[in-house]
Amino acid sequence: MSIPPESIQLILETLCEFLLNAEDAQIRAKAAESLGRLGLEDAIPILREAIVRSALMSEFDAQLTLVQLRQRVGLTQQDLADAIGVTQKTISIWEKGSVEPKLSLRQTKILMDVLNCTFDELVEATQP
Template sequence: MANEEESITFAYLRKRAGLTQRKISILMDVTVGTVSLWETGGQRPRLYPEQTQKLLQVLNCTLEELVEAFSQNEP
């Protein structure tokens, strides 16, 4: 889990898993640009439940962590 100073972001989860944007794009069958948009908050993932489960496995994180990561970019 992230310490108090470090919020959980998609970039944090990716780096914690030791993955590059390119590796996630390959594993998730999306473009590197899409992964970059997820990371910068330019776009939130629109995934089927099976894809969400796969992303959780790829990032080795909980659903709560993933939700928090994408809540960081909300207005």
């Protein structure tokens, strides 16, 4: 089975993203294994570009967002809404950054627990 070059490029870029950004060691290991199967000749230039792009992006995208906190623990907007007793639409509005959340101390504690984050991370992620 022959894979078109543009598909290989996309696959490699996706695997590179997993290698660079995945917090789970098993996901990184699977991505590295898959890269090895595709061939290093094709992978090395794409890996270099992904690493450079990732370094540049981290400079410009330094602020942690509520979306990132939610996604890193694998929750949907509805899951998060249910956990703190608000609507999914409220979570959506907060994630767009147009309104700062008004939370009770109890809701704040629940968010920190559910999102597995520090108070400082939560404050940073919820600033409009």
